[in-house]
Each structure stands twice: as C-alpha cells, then as structure tokens.
Amino acid sequence: MSRVPLKTPLLMAVTLLAGAAAGYWFAIQKPSSTVALDAPEASAGGRQPLYWYDPMFPQQKFDRPGKSPFMDMQLVPRYAEDLAEAGAVRIEPDIRQNLGVRLATVTRGKLQHNIQATGSLAFDARDVALVQARASGFVERTYALAPGDRVAAGAPLADLLIPEWAAAQEEFLALRRSGDPALVAAARQRLQLLGMPGTLIERVERRGKTAQVMTLTSPIGGVIRELDVRPGMALSAGQTLARINGIGRVWLEVAIPEAQAGSLKLGQRVEARLPALPGEVIQGVLSALLPEADPQSRTLRVRIELDNGAGRMRPGMTAEVRLNQQGLGDALLLPSEAVIRTGKRALVMLAEENGGFRPVEVQLGQESDGQTAVLAGLQAGQRVVASGQFLIDSEASLRGIEARTLDEARAEPAQPALHEAQATVLDIGESQLTISHGPFKTLGMPGMTMTFPLARPELAEGLKAGDRIRVKVRESESGLLIEQLQKLESAP
Structure with missing residues (x-):
C-alpha cells in the first residue's frame, strides 16, 4: 500500500480553514441591494428614509446619505410614504x-x-301673412291655385263681391260731386272704417265709378299653406281665406345634447350641408335656444336661420350642421x-x-x-x-x-413638485433637450450641462440652439424630466 505524503493533508487542512473563514465573513455581512457610503447623516424631520438616491440616476439606491458618486451633489432621501402602494x-x-x-x-x-348634429328645415314662422275677409260678402271667382303653390306678392287669389261697400261707394262719389271737402273727407273715412283697402278707395276716386268686385291678392311672395275659398261661397267679416308663408328665409331646427348646449351663444355662425345640395356649404346664424328640453332624448332644440333667396331649400329637407365653438x-x-x-x-x-x-x-x-x-x-x-x-x-x-x-x-399637495432653473439651449433632440443650466436650488443640484428628456415633444417647438429658457423639471423613476419651459427674452 502506498503512503500518502504528509504535505497533502496539510494542504487540505489549510484550504478548509480558508473556506470556512470566507464563509463566515460572507455570513456576517448584511445583504442589501443598495450601495453603502461612508458619510452617515441623521435623517431630517424625524422620518426614517428607506434609502437615498441621485435624482439623475434614481434606479441606483444608497443605504446612507452623502454625496453622489455620479454628480457633484448630495443624495436625496426617499421615504416610505413616497412609495406607498395602499389603495392601488x-x-x-x-x-x-x-x-x-x-x-x-x-x-x-x-x-x-365643435358640435355636429342633424336637423330638418321648416318654414319661417315669422314670415306669415293671413288673408281675411274684411266684410261680409260672396266669392265671385277663384284662380287656379291650391295649397303648396308658390305665389308672388300681389298675385290674385279670389274676386269678392261685398254689397255693403257698393252702397258706401255711391255715397262717397255723390258727396265728392257736391264739392264740400268736409263731407268728402267724412265719406272717405267711412269707406276706411268699412274695411275697404286704400288702393280700392283711390281707384274709385280716380275712375269716378263704383267697383262692384274686389280682387283679393297675396300680400307677400311665398307658398300657400292654406286656401279656403270656393266660387259662390258666402263670407263673414274676419273669416280667414288664405295663409301664405314666405320662403326667403327658412329655419333649421336641430336637437343638441343638453351636455353640449351650455356653450352655445345666440348669433354665432353655423355651417349647414344639405344632401339635396351636394358640395355646398350654407352659412347660417343661431337665432334661438328654445326653452324646453325633450325629457326622452335629453336634448335641447335650437333654431338656425338660413338665407333662401334662391328658393332651393324646401321645408322638410334634412341638413347636417356644424357649430364652430371657440377653443x-x-x-x-x-x-x-x-x-x-x-x-x-x-x-x-x-x-x-x-x-x-x-x-x-x-x-x-x-x-x-x-x-x-x-x-x-x-x-x-x-x-x-x-x-x-x-x-x-x-x-x-x-x-x-x-x-x-x-x-x-x-x-393633497400639488404633485409632482417642480424644480426651477435658468438655462441655455445647446442641442434639441426628438424628445430630449441638452442644456447648460444654473443650479436647481430646491434639489441641491449645482449648475452643469446635461441632457434631459421632455415630458411632451411639443415643449421644444420654436426653440433653437442658443435660446435662453426658464426650465422646470420634476423627478420620475427614469430621472429628471422637463415638465415646463419658457423662452426668455435675449439680452440686448
């Protein structure tokens, strides 16, 4: 049997002792994901920070306060309430x-x-003329008209025979021949009180003979909505014979959701588009906000006036409207x-x-x-x-x-907190800004040249290298973020 050299067990013993010492050293160390610094300080305000961090490198955490190893500034404490996740x-x-x-x-x-809505055209209820019989009589003749026909102003509607007017005209002409001005004036006034139109009185006076039949004419141009005359029918004083609606202007009635109607103002401009008139934009005016809401649809009706001088828009047509509001x-x-x-x-x-x-x-x-x-x-x-x-x-x-x-x-206090400094723009990126800034006093950060991300790319619109700005940043998980900036006037 071979003998084991003495130096081999000694070498193994030394190795075991070294391993045990190393294991004991690692065992007594406190595990931490933070980096220890050698400048301990007391926590402020009686609150115990969870860790300290550099705002420019918030992902790196330190278990003690001190100066940042990355930048020439003091570390900032992070407290438990800053990371509270209750209610989330x-x-x-x-x-x-x-x-x-x-x-x-x-x-x-x-x-x-901008409000988009659909409505329908209607007659202008203010542009209406009623044609009535001013005295009792009979219808001698009617013209070829019916409801829905368009008529011009002065167009004949019917010929009326009013016996009471005939006797008064004879008396007027007799007194006129007498030459007494007072009696003539009294006879003329009697004709007016009987309801004779001034044009008919002038015609009798001019011709010197009675007018047995009076032609009833349309006082305005428009559309006949009602026509109630037939040849031979008897008339009573005040009887309505025709109703005529003007069409020079039409109303567009639109239902607007009550949540959007609060911003509407009388007199504001409106754009209307009609399927019957493709490609045309008709300008109108908001003329009325009707006082009653529809309880079923929760909408308010508004009235828009549209000029219809050409007469192409007909009541009953539909239209899409756009109400342009100020932003x-x-x-x-x-x-x-x-x-x-x-x-x-x-x-x-x-x-x-x-x-x-x-x-x-x-x-x-x-x-x-x-x-x-x-x-x-x-x-x-x-x-x-x-x-x-x-x-x-x-x-x-x-x-x-x-x-x-x-x-x-x-x-709650306004969050996040903003830290302000003045700076000069050095370079403009797609979503970042390189600036040479002064000190952020509320952060304890001295002035330096750095690149900051922008909260919104449009913040850099209109800027160029060399511009002086006032910049406000806030802390985020990825570092300091430019939240607001203001361009300053250049020094003269």
Missing part, C-alpha cells in the same frame, strides 16, 4: 400587455369644441375613452410611477373630438388608463379599493 392595483408588465392596457397622458391644451384655452385634456361613468360620478384609473393603478374621481368639462376637459381630480403629466380600465376597475372593486374623491384630491 398592481399588474405585472407582461399581464398588462396581454390585457391590452394602454396609457394616455393628461395634457394641457385647447379643446376645439377652451389652458384646459387639462384626456381621451374620452379613459373615463368610467358610473351614473353618479366619473372615474379614471390613474397609473402611478411605481407600477400601480388606482381609481380617481374626476370632474369633467366639455367634450369634443374624443377629448374631454378635466376640471378637477388630475394634474398635467399624470397618466391614465385609456384601454382596459374596466378590467382594472373590476379588480379594484373586488379588493375593496375606494376611489380617491375630489375632496381628497383637493386636500
């Missing part, structure tokens, strides 16, 4: 993708409020599809930066073209769920998560 639903990214969850950002802008300036906007309407209130699912979702009550304003104005409950830059929000809302209901009310939203 958390969904893993892969599950969100499978559910088709899509996010939208709450932005500031102008809401172009609401500086309004918070979100996609209308993101709103959950419960009947009592409106909710949205707010996406938090830590990956959670929670229901939030919002107060809504006007809606147009798929955008809705938010009056309270949200802030610019926040993200809401635009697709799949009903699934998340159902999960929140199952977990008993209550929506944040408007009163709670008003009581």
